[in-house]
Amino acid sequence: MAIKERKEREKQEMRNLIIESATQLFLKQGYDKTSIRSIADDIEYSPATIYLYFKDKDEIFYVIHENAFDILDKHLRQHDGIADPFERLGAIGRTYIKFGLENPDYYDLMFIMRAPMEQIKNEEKWKAGECAFGYLLTTLSECLEQKKIRPAELHVTAIMVWSFVHGLVSLYVRERMCILMMEDDATREVLYSSLDLFMANLKT
Amino acid sequence: MAIKERKEREKQEMRNLIIESATQLFLKQGYDKTSIRSIADDIEYSPATIYLYFKDKDEIFYVIHENAFDILDKHLRQHDGIADPFERLGAIGRTYIKFGLENPDYYDLMFIMRAPMEQIKNEEKWKAGECAFGYLLTTLSECLEQKKIRPAELHVTAIMVWSFVHGLVSLYVRERMCILMMEDDATREVLYSSLDLFMANLKT
DNA sequence: GAATATAATAAACACTGTTTAGTAAATGCA
């Protein structure tokens, strides 16, 4: 019965085709403008076909969402080698911000958008997200252990750090940094200087 | 020619009627579900009539957006009496967070949503927003003058502070704090503890 | 080869924001 396996493979290939097209369109023109019909056009199938492979639009973007978390995770883990946890924390922070500025659409989908949240709240609660957040927790608990930062409850510290970098990126991504009335390059410099100041304040 | 004045008044009344209805619907069911047709239904006029008073949906929500900034501004200014700028800063922070948690839809419209941003970028650049941000700048420059906080460039410091509180509120409002896997009350407590920790780190 | 299961789609449904063409009432002027 190799036919069933082939069918399964073909089904997965079709799902991949849809995800690839959706990702490409999404990164090119954003979530709202990526309609089911535009994906269907792109892969040269009818819109209804897409619903044979995905429950709804959210399910498609939940897969992209998961992929984005994998990419961020790879970026952050590249600092695993840094022995000093405080230095590692700084590197993670810079990389997080860099990821957000360079992949605003991914960042939006992961941490700002409301759309595919129904999926996220179910499933293995934040699977991918827990991973990156877990990495922050481990790094911070090392910092606390070695008294590199002010003693405080681990989760409170983690939320403080995450909120700060998320605030930086999300205000930038959603164009609220225009209040600075600076050129884009100057604005980005303020962001990174702001991270340096934050880290200086954090240090014991 | 009192007729012209009456007509002008009636026009303004109609605009107010639309805004009131839109605000009420928006706060009850959010931006996306507040359609032009639902507003029209509510005020018992045809959808096309609304377009005689507002250019498009964005223009309606830009007015609500402005009103929301007025409300936030009033909340923040209530701490004008606090003489010590560092204490005042803490009070402003708490009030900012409280406003966000208690008015998530207003907060969303003001600092997260993409929708009525076209309007904001034009007009008297951030008029209302500059006001609240300006208040933060004054308070922080007093803190710097009196050496209550670590010396640093004013705008860098302001962005650090704003990003942090915005991060807190926006992660909460867009339901990313569920990563803590805590009850809502406990999560809110973490937020406020996180503010306390941030302020402690900020202090010289 | 006939019966069944699978894959794909055209067309429709119920929405959305917005525009256009046409109607009825209020106003300005003689």
Add this chain to the structure above:
DNA sequence: TGCATTTACTAAACAGTGTTTATTATATTC
């Protein structure tokens, strides 16, 4: 007062959206 003009309003349409249903053509099973 009577007529022309401006104003206020709307029904209907347009071009989209996500999603569902009924139907057709193909592939698989027996």
